[in-house]
Amino acid sequence: MYQGNTGVTAEVTAPDTKPGCEQAHNEDPACTVRQVLDRVGGKWSIGILVEASNGPVRFTELERSLDGISRRMLTLTLRNLERDGLLVRTVYPTVPPKVEYAATPMARELYDSLTALTSWADRHRDDIAVARADYDRAHSN
C-alpha cells in the first residue's frame, strides 16, 4: 500500500518517524522513489547538488548561482543535504570566515542517476507540450 510522501524537507529537521513508507526496508518501488524525492525534491536541492558537483563551493557563490534563492532557504537546504550525507561542510577559521560545501561520492552517484530523468525529459519535452495544448484546448469550453 502506497502512502505518499511525508511532507518533504522539514523546517527544523524532520523526525524520521512517520507513518508510511519510510521504514528502513520497504520493497514498494513507489515508496523507494518517494524517499529520494523527499530528499532532493526541494526547490533548490538539485541546483545546489549540481553546483557542488563541480568542486567545493562557498555560501555566497551558491547564493549568486541560484537565482532567486533566499539566505534562509540556502541555509536550510544546505543543512538538510549535509545531514543526509550528500554534502560535506568545511569551515576555514579565517577572518573573514570561509566555508566550503563539497558533494560526497554518494551525491555524485545520485546526480548520475538523475541523468536518466534528464534523458526522459529531453526525449519527451515536446510530447508533453503537445499533450498539454491538446488537453487545454479540449477542456476550455
Place this chain on the structure above:
Amino acid sequence: MYQGNTGVTAEVTAPDTKPGCEQAHNEDPACTVRQVLDRVGGKWSIGILVEASNGPVRFTELERSLDGISRRMLTLTLRNLERDGLLVRTVYPTVPPKVEYAATPMARELYDSLTALTSWADRHRDDIAVARADYDRAHSN
C-alpha cells in the same frame, strides 16, 4: 543560472509561463531534472503512475490503493497526469459510470527511468541513516 522550480502541481492547472528554467529548450541539467520533478514530484503522482502501470485502474481502485489520499487530491493529480499525457482517461457510459486510467508509453518510460533512483536509494539507504544519526548526534549539544 539555476532558478529553482515553479511551484509544483498547480491547483487549477498551471499557467506554464513563469520566469525560470521552464523554457522549451534549456540546457541546464538541473533545470531539466526540475521539470520532471515538477511533474511527478507531487505527493501522489508516483504512486498513481505505479498503479496504472500494471494496467488500467479505476478511480475507486486507486482510492483504495493509495492509503490516505483524499478524493480531491486523487482527482487533481489524475487531471494533471492526464494533462501531461502520462495517463489516458477512458469513460464507459454505463450505469453506474466506469472510468479507467491507463499509463501511456511515455509514463512507462518515465517509470523505467525512475528505477535508477530506486537503485540509488537502495544502495544508500543505510549510508543516509548513518549520516543522519551522526549529524543529529553532533548537533544535539
Place this chain on the structure above:
DNA sequence: CAGTATCCCAGCAGATACTG
C-alpha cells in the same frame, strides 16, 4: 563572509458534504 532570527504569505493538501 556566512550565517541566524522573524515575520509573512501562497498554495498544497486534508476533510467533508453534495451530485450526475
Place this chain on the structure above:
DNA sequence: CAGTATCTGCTGGGATACTG
C-alpha cells in the same frame, strides 16, 4: 461510481534585519 465544491490548516518558501 466518479467525481465537484467548500472551507481550512499547514508549511515550504520569500524578504529582510541583525550578528559572530
